[in-house]
Amino acid sequence: MTKVIQSNETYTFSRYASLPYDPEDILADFDCTLTSEDLQLPFFSGESPFLSDLRRRLYQSLRLVDLTIKMAYRAVDRLRPAALA
Incomplete structure (x- = not known):
């Protein structure tokens, strides 16, 4: 190689x-x-009204995005909620 x-x-x-x-x-x-794998991060037990929608959007986006393309970085950034920006 x-x-x-x-x-x-x-x-x-x-x-x-x-x-x-x-x-x-x-x-x-x-x-x-x-490698790409799910991380086991500390658990938050409080109420979060946007968490399930955020999780769904992230998993949908990660399956569609090729991170070797610069435009993909921008696409993922656009999907990030303002609260996480």
Whole structure:
């Protein structure tokens, strides 16, 4: 496999994001992998009227969005409720 990261170059986070490679290929240069899974975060027991709608919208969006495309970042950002922005 060809290395996508050049050892004589300096990279910032935004430069990594603009590379024309899949995240898996970039991470392979660092002997790392990318996984997607649900996190078990602390539970909030209070009432939240928008939580079920937020959860539904997030799961719908994540299935449709390819995060290697810059437009996808904007699409996800538009779906974020103002309370979380």
